Amino acid sequence: MELPKAFEEKMKTLLGEEFDAYTACYEEPRYYGLRVNTSKISVEEFQKICPFSITPVPWIENGFYYDGEKESPARHPYYYAGLYYLQEPSAMTPANRLDITPGERVLDVCAAPGGKATELGAKLQGEGVLIANDISNSRAKGLLKNLELFGIGNMLVLSEEPGKLMDYFPEYFDKILIDAPCSGEGMFRKDKKMMKAWEEHGPEFFSKLQRSILTQAAAMLKPGGMLLYSTCTFDPLENEGSVSRLLEQYPEFELQEIRPYEGFREGRPEYASIRQEEFRKTVRIFPHHMKGEGHYLALLKKGNGEGSETQTSRIHPAKGRSASYEKLPEDLRNFLQLVHRPFDAGRFDIRKDRVYYMPEGLPDLTGIRFLRSGLLIGELKKGRFEPSQALAMNLKKEEYENILDFPLSDERVIKYLKGETILTDDLTGPKEKGWYLVCVDGYPLGFGKLSQGTLKNKYLPGWRWMSS
Known part of the structure; x- marks a missing residue:
């Protein structure tokens, strides 16, 4: 690689006798890294399920190298589940x-x-x-x-x-x-x-x-x-x-x-x-x-x-916040009963039919x-509440009542990420109609609305898996 002459001269002054070792590193391949999202999964658990060949970044507790020439972690359901971020190792x-x-x-x-x-x-x-x-x-x-x-x-x-x-x-x-x-x-x-x-x-x-x-x-x-x-x-x-x-x-x-x-x-x-x-x-x-x-x-x-x-x-409360659950729209209250998490009612903020938790x-x-x-909790559409993609990613599996959890090997995982309708007749147990949190190996991907064994896909269009 031919470096700008002015840059070379500056680096010679900065590095002295190390300059040749520095320029030699340009002949080496760049390093690719991924960083584990410890708010969703522990480093130890990620290592157990990781489908890629990884080695630790020694100065970053949740950082790993991977072979960017052979593997594509951005094309994997675990990436869509937010289990890791792709980042150059020093930038971590x-x-x-x-x-x-x-x-x-x-x-x-x-x-x-x-x-x-x-x-x-x-x-x-x-x-x-x-x-x-x-x-x-x-x-x-x-x-x-x-x-x-x-x-x-x-x-x-x-x-x-x-x-x-x-x-x-x-x-x-x-x-x-x-x-x-x-x-x-x-x-x-x-x-x-x-x-x-x-x-x-x-x-x-x-x-x-x-x-x-x-x-x-x-x-x-x-x-x-x-x-x-x-x-x-x-x-x-x-x-x-x-x-x-x-x-x-x-x-x-x-x-x-x-x-x-x-x-x-x-x-x-x-x-x-x-x-x-x-x-x-x-x-x-x-x-x-x-x-x-x-x-x-x-x-x-x-x-x-x-x-x-x-x-x-x-500092003061945002305008328009609801002081109690009773003041929230009924369909939103019904949905929140499915969420196993203590909310502070005073922190809900409804603006232009969008519901936020501040x-x-x-x-x-x-x-x-x-x-x-x-x-963003979701939107009120003609009085009916529709949960958001952001809420799905913020939840853990155990925090929501209605779950559809598919193993990584199930072809419906990719179908869901592509925005396709999902059939669930083969799944055991009662499946009442309503909003379901779709997971892969226990990690949320998004919501869908189930009725008579068919899941209407609500995965955010702008996030969908694009066919290569």
Whole structure:
């Protein structure tokens, strides 16, 4: 692979005698990874049922390599069940190294397509709130699908300038992840097109964006909160340089140690403009030291600076919420009797015939662009309730009364994913008409409506299995 000359010269300066080892890695194949969705299945259980040949990613507890030249995990029912996410191994590191406790308020600032956000959401285990934002509306749509496929319900998906979010979420978040837009130098081996983009928009262009996003995020982090900044580039201006600028503007921030791995290399203090020795706590990932592409990570904690009282004045219940089950439409109440989960009636929100279940403690969202607020429970169509695909993915088999559970080998699994009508006459046991949760090996795929042995398929059209 022919690298841009200016990039080669920079890397020679950065790597010194390691430069030849670095360039040699371009002759090696790229690595393919999948990350287990631990909110749906344990790593141990996944290993038992995994149909692919996988080996562990040693620094990611729920990460595995697979052979991307021979196997296609995206063409498997377990993928449609949301049991894993396909992600380059090094890219798993930022969300892995940001510790999340269920119940926290978490922000992913530049979240599309969802590789980090899905892991953050899984770590929350349905408690607290994940706010996933991407300025690109089209990319945010893909982000929403991936979060719903993963079964994340306690979320907001936004499409806003990070600067606008400051007015809505002042000192609101316990944890913030910024996987910043960058020049992409660490991805040259994975995607050759990144080199052309690098020549059009280099590190100086991106460093200005990064510094703006960092300062905006800093204002949204609670005192004592943690911020993880990452890029997939090697350039010091975008890495140590951008973090240095944050420390200059917000001296209450302190760099923290990142849980180590033998392949990690420490940050480069000589490229920092302030508190240089602290930058040894940051991490550089080089592809000639690890089986993955290039990355940079910095973990920072916000201290208790002056005037850092948490702002809560905007927080209040959303308009239109039902205060009790009695105020919900009858057909919705009847459906909820089939769901074995304790709901807080005050968190239901009905807007334009759509029923949402909202996270707690949200700010007033008036005037903000969002693609999803909370878990979409379903829609009221002429008084009749129809459950959503998002709810199906959010449920576990034991949480719903009416189940159709097919083994992986049953041809009806693929038929269902293609949107075809399913016949169920051969199944044992009583099968009353109504809404059924369709599963593969116990893992939900979607809903269908059963009548007289025939299941009317309600799998979301935009998600359907396409014939190859």
